[in-house]
Amino acid sequence: MRRFTVRAHLPERLAALGPLSTNLRWSWHTATQDLFARIDPQLWADVRSDPVRMLGEIAPTRLDELAADADFLAALDRAAADLDDYLARPRWYQNQIGRNDGTGVDVGNGVAYFSMEFGVSEVLPNYSGGLGILAGDHLKASSDLGIPLIGVGLLYRAGYFRQSLTADGWQSEHYPPHDPQGMPLRLLTESGAEGRDVPVLIHVAMPGGRVLRARVWIAQVGRVPLLLLDSDIADNDTEMRQVTDRLYGGDQDHRIKQEILAGVGGVRAVRAYTRLHGLPDPDVFHMNEGHAGFLGVERIREWVTGADLDFDAALAAVRAGTVFTTHTPVPAGIDRFPADLVRHYFGGDNGQNESVLLPGLTVDRILGLGSEGDPAVFNMAHMGLRLGQRANGVSRLHGIVSRDMFRDLWPGFDADEVPIGSITNGVHAPTWAAPEWMELARRLVGPELVEEARGWERLQDLPAAELWRTRAALRGVLVDEVRRRVRASWIERGATAAELGWTDEVFDPDVLTIGFARRVPTYKRLTLMLRDPDRLRALLLDEQRPLQLVVAGKSHPADDGGKALIQQIVRFADEHEVRHRIVFLPDYDMSMARYLYWGCDVWLNNPLRPLEACGTSGMKSALNGGLNLSIRDGWWDEMYDGENGWAIPTADGVVDEHRRDDLEASAMYELLERAVLPRFYDRDDSGLPVHWVEMVRHTLEKLGPKVLASRMVRDYAVRYYTPAAASAARIREDDFAGARALAEFRRRVDSGWPGVAVTRVDGTGLPDTPEIGDRLTLRAQVRLGDLAVSDVEVQAVIGRVSEHDELVDVVAVPMTHVAVSPADPGAGAGEIFTADTELPVSGPVGYTVRVLPRHELLTGPAELGRVTAAAN
């Protein structure tokens, strides 16, 4: 059956409901939600708070009533005016741009942000987990900050899947199809024949002369447009129609087609959008993970065919404006394709033939961008790093792990010199903090609360009793939601209403509530809590100080191991004795997650360190005053401060996984027994857990401003987008003179580098027993072959000598070119460089001299991955 949705015709006076329902800003604006609820509270609940559905189902007579209801009209006008103001008023970015005090940002012609998934709202279920939610929060925070940004991705007909449980606790998957007409989307159109608007169609050439076509939907996320490509149209053959059927479904061939559409088609969609809206082309292209990496190849093609650049110059130009963010610390988590598959799609006759996917580019150059050790494999993360002049991981620890993981791309450099930085993820407070908290905080702090992350210290003024009342109220809301969902799940599992009376008694609004909800890959260790079932049972059933546990999460449909873990939890939670204290709620998604973050007192996270790149659910809990109980992994490694929760000790060095699980589970139980539970149940005369509430206050005040998506996006704007936009503008000047020069330089370095050598190093000037701060004079003789002195930076590298005979804690001191040495029969002629420097460290000290490429358009001397050090 083909379904479709008919949108209601709104009376003229209610026309403003249209934009209020389709601009997804309503999803983080409580006043707009209240307005829709007011139309018909029962219907609002029935359509699960979906304004577009609501307007589709509301009776016309009710609309006529509202059009004559003065109170409603006043509220409508207020909401409409508020949205207009939000869209038009200068925001943080508009106030920063052009400032010269070091805080200035300028993203030039804007940013195009590519991601395979976007979790903006449950009414647009186009995500599977953390990566997508992060992308959604990135768009919302960019909108709040006023950063000119366009999101780009795919619209999946069935999104990810909906999860339910079988009677024996096995996960089953459903893929209800979505109708774009019933979602807050509009088509990108242009005027066609006879002035009629027709949908813009993006074309991507496929092997054998076929064409993959896609229309472009626009979701409006506040000020930010999100372009979503959709191949499910009649112009495509069946195979091409299915390209955007599901997120992360299908085989490698299916997946590469999706990634080609997202990357190559995505750039074409951006071009169509900016052309039709009279906007400039974005300067910065941000790849949120490597999936959309083909965007860089398409941009190379644009300049090769449109600006008459060769591949290398176009690559230099693309790199200048490209930012790549990596999200996985596990090599197995990286997207890889068989090289032959890439050849299949990007090959063909490689001439100027229009029917080839990227005319003008040879497939060997494309393969080179994704090469790794194994020539049969194409690595999307490597391509991301080769296409982006700037790259980052998503927490401080993940930055360290990433520099180590990708260091082979920068041979000869220490891991800490690998040019991959980090920006710690954040979460969008107006989406994830309960309205109660937002209201309290806005009253206390004011509008600078979120965008500027200022004023949070004023939470000191909040009475402890009020803090606690809010926490307790939100726990109560969660308890109701748990009961509703447990009952619904049992009905789906085949129970009848008559045997479900007990579900009204599930959970207790006064009991310490712990949440654990996330996808179910092995490293997240869903079942660690079951390591010692009797110990867990005792905690759940303790008469004086019990705890209750709510668990949720989806396993990838192809991962039976993950489904078995879910089944273990479900079977335990089904036990008669404990079923009122532990629940597994099926179908974890944004709408459920919200209740968990609001209501849980403690958020549990026990990944295998360091495999959690960042993690964001704990941040959402913290924004609601939840205390984290977590392994020090991802964000928690840098933000745990001793007072904002608890760190589960890790058994990092223990190789035997079972033993490691035992040790870490035992540490977790112990923390619960000795620290968490006693503190929660330690009450003063008025029943207030004074110490607990102070931890809640401390968490909100100190952690709150650090975990905000606005902080994250400001970091990107200042540290990545602004320099990338400047590089991109500069490299294009004078008909791409910089791009041509940098490409030429790179070719010279590539061919000339084998001729570079440090032939001699002398150190003089130190006393017999040197002390820290004494001066050392270094003189090095360097052979440069075909390269010029201006092509290189020569550095003296001084540091402590470790037990492994390596230099650590090093300082690199640039050396000055002084002369050409007289021909020396031993070493050959060479350039002489000197430096005069202080001894920076004590203990065993060593030094060496190294040569690196230097060019004003590089971000630093490590960028090209070339270095030659003195031989000894």
Ligand SMILES: *Cc1c(COP(=O)(O)O)cnc(C)c1O
């Ligand atoms: C925040 C969130 C995630 C990601 O949580 P992690 O801690 O990163 O695992 C996944 N799913 C939903 C619905 C979320 O809200």
